[in-house]
Amino acid sequence: PYLRNKEAAALSSSSAALTPQKSPVTMATDKVKDPMGSMGFLEAAVKISHTSPDIPAEVQLSMREHFLRRTQRMQRQATEPASSTRHSSFKRHLPRQMQSISLDLGNDYADEDEQPTSIGRIKPELYRQKTLDTDESAKNSNAKNCGKINFSLKYDYDNEALLVNILKAFDLPAKDLCGSSDPYVKIYLLPDRKKFQTRVHRKTLNPTFDESFQFPVPYDELAIRKLHMSVFDFDRFSRHDMIGEVVVDNLVETSDLSRETDIWRDIQYATTESVDLGEIMFSLCYLPTAGRLTLTVIKCRNLKAMDITGYSDPYVKVSLVCDGRRLKKKKTTIKKNTLNPTYNEAIIFDIPPDSMDHVSLHISVMDYDMVGHNEIIGVNRVGCSAEGLGKGHWNEMLACPRKPIAHWHPLLEAKKSEKEVINPENPDLVLS
Numbered sequence: 001p002y003l004r005n006k007e008a009a010a011l012s013s014s015s016a017a018l019t020p021q022k023s024p025v026t027m028a029t030d031k032v033k034d035p036m037g038s039m040g041f042l043e044a045a046v047k048i049s050h051t052s053p054d055i056p057a058e059v060q061l062s063m064r065e066h067f068l069r070r071t072q073r074m075q076r077q078a079t080e081p082a083s084s085t086r087h088s089s090f091k092r093h094l095p096r097q098m099q100s101i102s103l104d105l106g107n108d109y110a111d112e113d114e115q116p117t118s119i120g121r122i123k124p125e126l127y128r129q130k131t132l133d134t135d136e137s138a139k140n141s142n143a144k145n146c147g148k149i150n151f152s153l154k155y156d157y158d159n160e161a162l163l164v165n166i167l168k169a170f171d172l173p174a175k176d177l178c179g180s181s182d183p184y185v186k187i188y189l190l191p192d193r194k195k196f197q198t199r200v201h202r203k204t205l206n207p208t209f210d211e212s213f214q215f216p217v218p219y220d221e222l223a224i225r226k227l228h229m230s231v232f233d234f235d236r237f238s239r240h241d242m243i244g245e246v247v248v249d250n251l252v253e254t255s256d257l258s259r260e261t262d263i264w265r266d267i268q269y270a271t272t273e274s275v276d277l278g279e280i281m282f283s284l285c286y287l288p289t290a291g292r293l294t295l296t297v298i299k300c301r302n303l304k305a306m307d308i309t310g311y312s313d314p315y316v317k318v319s320l321v322c323d324g325r326r327l328k329k330k331k332t333t334i335k336k337n338t339l340n341p342t343y344n345e346a347i348i349f350d351i352p353p354d355s356m357d358h359v360s361l362h363i364s365v366m367d368y369d370m371v372g373h374n375e376i377i378g379v380n381r382v383g384c385s386a387e388g389l390g391k392g393h394w395n396e397m398l399a400c401p402r403k404p405i406a407h408w409h410p411l412l413e414a415k416k417s418e419k420e421v422i423n424p425e426n427p428d429l430v431l432s
Contacts, residue, residue: 146244146267147172147205149185149229155219155257162189162215162251164227165260166198168208169267175233175241176203182234183207183243189215190226191279191301191408200234222251231267245270277378277413278303278339280316280365283406284382284397286356293349295361297332298406299342304377306367311337313368314377318347321383322359334368356398357384365411378411 150167166185175181180203187196194215201207217225227248233241244267248254255261281298297316306312317331328349335341351359360383367375382390389409397405 145171145173146231146269148264149231149246149267150262150264151229152260152262153227153251153255153257154260155222156214157219157258159214160216160218162217162222162225162257163212163260164189164196164215165212166209166229167262168206168210169231170206172205172207172231172243172267174205175243178203181205181243184232184234185209186230186232187213188228188230189217190228190410192217222257225251227251230270242270244268277411278365279408279410280363280378280380281406281408282363283404284393285404286351286397286401288353288401291350291352293351293356294346294404295349295363296346296404296406297343299340299344300365301340303339303341303365303411305339306375306377309337311339312377313337314339314341315366315368316343317364317366319362319364320349320351320359321362322355326362331366359383360385360394363409364414376414379414380409380411382409 148170150169152165152167154163154165155161156163164187166187169183169185172181172183182200182202183204184200185198187198188194192215196213198209198211201209229246229248231243231245233243235241246265246267248263248265251257255263278300279302280300283296283298285294285296286292287294295318297318300314300316303312303314313334313336315332315334317329319329320327330347330349332343332345332347335343360381363380363382365377365379367377369375380390382394384391384394386394389407393405393407393409
């Protein structure tokens with residue numbers, strides 16, 4: 001028995017000697033799985049092999065600091081809240097974006113105390129100020145100084161004629177590159193189309209005309225006549241530039257025509273001479289019980305010549321517009337080779353009484369062209385939203401139902417918005 005126990009002890013000791021010890025690799029693996037994190041993993045990675053020499057302590061320290069900074073940056077980006085709405089997060093997102101750009105350029109971290117900048121932000125007040133400046137400049141351009149004109153009026157009772165003496169002009173704007181102008185004046189006694197014109201005065205902003213003109217007109221008609229003066233700058237090689245215009249109405253009330261009266265007037269800014277377009281006479285009549293509006297085109301006079309023959313082929317087109325939307329259009333027949341056509345044609349629209357405050361009529365006189373597009377000679381507008389005579393004519397029609405009310409209306413140059421309304425022959429329109 002004693003020998004058996006001794007052999008057993010020898011076998012156990014020899015087996016213990018043959019059993020391999022745990023290698024450092026297994027310990028390093030356990031440290032990698034350890035949730036304590038980064039420091040154990042770094043040490044295990046450095047000392048994974050006993051045969052390699054140790055890495056210097058300063059290198060290990062720099063690697064450890066770099067790893068810590070990278071870990072903190074990843075945690076900060078992962079925990080940053082997402083923006084809920086696009087508009088409210090715009091200002092917060094901009095500084096964040098700038099910090100991320102600095103990281104990409106090599107900065108390891110951004111200074112949290114740095115104040116967000118306003119680079120790239122939209123400032124509406126700047127654009128609003130520009131808009132106000134634009135509006136003010138537009139107003140100033142419309143109301144800019146065009147000088148003054150001096151003239152005198154007197155009525156000759158023996159010859160039944162109005163005597164107009166154009167005396168001088170003062171402080172005219174310069175239209176030429178040399179800083180001067182070559183002014184002259186055109187004179188009309190509306191609604192007649194007879195025109196007088198002064199001589200051209202070269203290179204002056206304060207011309208003295210001193211020229212007299214005589215308009216045959218009965219004294220009783222002076223109350224409905226208008227004296228129109230247009231000041232132009234003469235140009236030998238191109239179209240003459242219009243400086244401005246002066247309109248004098250109520251001639252009887254303006255001055256004592258029994259003796260010569262000296263008058264000064266401001267020249268109003270204008271770019272086109274509206275009197276060259278002509279006039280149209282039409283009547284309006286509304287039947288409230290039937291809801292029927294009748295516009296009767298009577299005639300036109302002194303229309304602008306649109307053809308090379310010196311005449312036009314005019315017709316009248318009337319558009320019914322409700323709240324800025326064109327509903328219907330109708331037109332008259334075409335009158336060939338005339339500047340004073342007579343129509344006497346009725347155009348009827350069915351409009352309920354409760355809609356009369358929302359509608360208007362756009363009247364356009366067109367020149368028919370067999371080959372190209374029809375051209376606009378002039379336009380006019382009547383309705384509650386119209387201005388001047390157009391609104392007065394409409395209100396007079398509403399005040400006198402079932403009675404035709406006729407008036408002469410001057411034709412005006414079509415604006416861009418009006419050209420869209422009266423553009424010739426639109427096939428999308430509903431005709432009745």
